[in-house]
Amino acid sequence: MKSHIIQLSYQALILILLLSGPPILISLFLGLIVAVFQAATQIQEQNLSFVVKLIAVIVTLLLMGPWLGSAIMRYATNIFLYFYQWK
Secondary structure, three states: OHHHHHHHHHHHHHHHHHHHHHHHHHHHHHHHHHHHHHHHHOOOOHHHHHHHHHHHHHHHHHHHHHHHHHHHHHHHHHHHHHHHHHO
């Protein structure tokens, strides 16, 4: 029982990394591109970087939504099956 709980916790941490990775990486990459653009053109508008990253993260979440949702459902089903078998 204890090893199975540790395994489920490990799977949860891996799932968190997999689900949060794409939006964070897209935001990081676009933030770097906007920062280089702002440095090259000497535009010091703070909202430009924020708006670009916000739109990119929203689009990423919309495009990856089905995959993200199915990954969460698989994990939740796995947990519920474990609790059902444990009774």
